Amino acid sequence: DAGVIQSPRHEVTEMGQEVTLRCKPISGHDYLFWYRQTMMRGLELLIYFNNNVPIDDSGMPEDRFSAKMPNASFSTLKIQPSEPRDSAVYFCASSSGLSVSEAFFGQGTRLTVV
Amino acid sequence: SQELEQSPQSLIVQEGKNLTINCTSSKTLYGLYWYKQKYGEGLIFLMMLQKGGEEKSHEKITAKLDEKKQQSSLHITASQPSHAGIYLCGADIPSGTYKYIFGTGTRLKVLA
Numbered sequence: 001d002a003g004v005i006q007s008p009r010h011e012v013t014e015m016g017q018e019v020t021l022r023c024k025p026i027s028g029h030d031y032l033f034w035y036r037q038t039m040m041r042g043l044e045l046l047i048y049f050n051n052n053v054p055i056d057d058s059g060m061p062e063d064r065f066s067a068k069m070p071n072a073s074f075s076t077l078k079i080q081p082s083e084p085r086d087s088a089v090y091f092c093a094s095s096s097g098l099s100v101s102e103a104f105f106g107q108g109t110r111l112t113v114v
Numbered sequence: 115s116q117e118l119e120q121s122p123q124s125l126i127v128q129e130g131k132n133l134t135i136n137c138t139s140s141k142t143l144y145g146l147y148w149y150k151q152k153y154g155e156g157l158i159f160l161m162m163l164q165k166g167g168e169e170k171s172h173e174k175i176t177a178k179l180d181e182k183k184q185q186s187s188l189h190i191t192a193s194q195p196s197h198a199g200i201y202l203c204g205a206d207i208p209s210g211t212y213k214y215i216f217g218t219g220t221r222l223k224v225l226a
Contacts, residue, residue: 004156043157043202043216091156105156 004106006092012112018080021109024073025094033103034067034077035091043091049075050098082113118203120217127193128225135188135220137203144206146186148177151200151219160188193224 005024013019025032034046047057052069060067064083069075079086089110095103119138127133137146145164149157161170163179163186170177174197176189190197203217 042218043204045214093156103159105158107156 004092004094004104006090006106006109008109009107010110010112012114013082015083015113016081017113018078019082019086019111019113021077021090021092021111023075023077023092023094023106025075025092026104027073029094029096029104031095031098031103032069032075033091033093033095034075035093037089037091037108038087046077079111082111084113087112118205118215118217120201120203120220122220123218124221124223126223126225129194130192133190133193133222135201135222137186137188137217139184139205142183143179146179146183147204148186148188149202149204149216151202153199157202190222193222195224195226198222198224 004026007022011019023032030051031048033048035043036046037043044059046059046065047067048055049069052072054067057067064081065077065079067075067077075092077090089108091105091108093103093105117140121136125133125135145162147162148160150160151157160175161172161177163170163177166179166181166183168179174191176191177186179186186203188201200219200221202219204214206214
C-alpha cells in the first residue's frame with residue numbers, strides 16, 4: 001500500500017478563496033483523522049470519521065471549515081472562505097483502530113493563505 | 115484542560131552528543147506516545163508507553179514514563195544527523211469520547 005496520500009502537497013491561495021484538501025486513506029482502515037499543525041498551537045485534531053461517518057468535529061475551528069468522506073477511500077477538508085490565519089500544515093491520518101498510535105499519517109498539505 | 119508541555123522547544127546538539135526531551139502532563143495519562151516528524155512530512159510513530167515506570171528502547175532512542183504517569187522523557191544516545199526533526203509526544207485523554215492531544219513539539223538539529 002502506498003500509505004496515506006494527500007493532495008496537494010502545497011497550496012497558496014488568496015484570502016477569500018475556497019480551498020479543498022484531499023486525502024486517500026490506507027485501504028481497510030476504518031478511521032480517518034484530519035489534523036492541523038501550526039507553530040503556535042502545535043498539532044490539533046479537527047475532525048475524525050469512523051466508517052465514513054463524522055464522529056467528532058468539535059475541533060473544527062469555524063463554520064468556514066467542512067469535511068466530508070463520501071466513501072471509504074476519499075475524504076476532503078474544505079475551507080470557504082479562506083483567511084490568512086488558516087495557513088498551516090494539514091495532516092490526514094488513517095487507522096484500523098481508534099488509538100492514534102496505530103495511525104499512519106500522510107505527508108501533509110502546506111497551506112498558505114495570502 | 116489537559117495539556118502536554120514539551121521541553122525544550124528546540125535543541126541544537128553536536129553529533130555524538132546525548133540529549134533528552136521531556137513531556138509533562140497536568141493529569142495522569144492513559145497512554146503516552148512519541149512521534150518523530152521530519153520537516154514538512156508526516157508523523158512517524160516511535161514508541162508507546164502505558165505503565166508507570168515503563169521504559170522502551172529502539173535503536174539509540176529510549177523513552178521512559180514516570181511512576182505517576184504524568185511525565186515522559188525521550189533520550190537519544192550518540193545523536194546523529196538522521197535524528198534531526200521534530201519530536202512530538204501524544205496522549206490519550208481519559209474521557210467519555212475519543213480525545214487525543216499532542217505536545218507542541220521539540221525541534222532537534224544535529225550538527226555534523
